[in-house]
Amino acid sequence: MGKLNEKLKDMEAERVLDVATRDGAFIGRLSKNLRRFDEIIGIDISDAGFEKAKDKFSGDARIHFEVMDGCATNFPNQSFDLVCLSNSLHHVSDVPALLKEMRRLIKANGYILISEMPADGQAGASLTHALIHQLDSMVDTAQGIYHHPTYTRQEISDFINGAGLTAVDVFEDTENIPSKNAAIEARVEKAFQKISQCKAADEDQGMEAMARRIQENFRQYGANTAMQYIVFAR
Template identity: 30%
Template sequence: MMETLTEFFNAKTVATLLDVGTGPGHFIKVLKEALPSTEITGVDPDHDSLEEARATYPDVTFREMKGEFLDFPDNSFDAASISMALHHLSDVQLTLKEMQRVVKSGGWIIVNELFSDNLNPAQEVHKRIHHFRSKIDRINGICHNESFKKEEIIHEVEKSGLEVVLQFENRKTANPPTSEEIQERKEKLHAALKQLEGRPEYHEMAAEVPRIEADLEKFGFEMATRLIVVGRVK
């Protein structure tokens, strides 16, 4: 992923970039490698995630805010990014348009998002675990939607008014998970389910756990493929 982004931005001036939904700052590592001279600002509504990001990247500015309402003037940045967060947004279009508002005309928006179709069996297991946990979050009033299909991501980007100038897939292959890693995934499933104890949805969700565990044992798990889209602000 980094090599493709580095090549794309090689002859382009990006002095400042806003990373929306930065969380603990996982995508900042990629941004720093692709854009080593760029001044980065990260925003996220979760205080604890930002504290983790600050500890990892003391040279980056972090602010607590939602992507739907960015507290920056128009034309503040040369580029903006959002990674693995579209499915956490209450309003995807509002966020993408806010990102365009704070980016200068002719600037760039980078979207990095996993997608839910054309996955192998191990990736399907990862998706099922993700959707299981996202449903529990929604039951608890937390905005966490199921992941988009690939064409849905492209549609959302184009619908927002961005001109798509680059798109490519990034699949992170890894060795088959160890028995310890599979057990850890199972424990996380049960920890997520525990959040519903006493709720009417508990038994329905609990019935899904053995089926996911069986597929974990059979297929293992692998991160779903991600789509990277770069759009230009008109």
């Protein structure tokens, strides 16, 4: 079991916010592991994942979803015990504005929780997943979709410090869940297909080289979810 799950099992939170929730995957983890919670709200600037999210949590009245920009929410100051951001720091174009808003929303004794796949420190089977993500970022960027390459652990810490937050618990965590690993394996097979669908793909942008690197790394080490850099801050 992941280290984060262990920490969540010791936590109680009345109100929880999951920013950039997409289909609520991280809420699944929060709701399974938090010792107690009264309400979890998932927000996202797009409702593209909400149908799946609402379907998944339809039996739990404590969990709901709203379309909202994480950089400018309409919640009052100090509304939440826990404000989370999972694998989304590199998807938000104005990270300082996002962290300032997250800081505004935590109660005096609350926490911000950031879980992010870092660009550095990935090895073996986890590197396969991290490389797939690098390719996704290249393809999205070539198609005009904002998707910054993942940040290093130092860059993530610098953002947190720059927002006037203090990291109180920092650790690395790697899950090993067969169903998640199988999903990554399927993405390895589709790496070349993905770039062939992208009109801007060519050797100069290094996409084919990246797809080859993904397949080579997979042949050597297999695929596992990437290591996550996890920070609790306030």
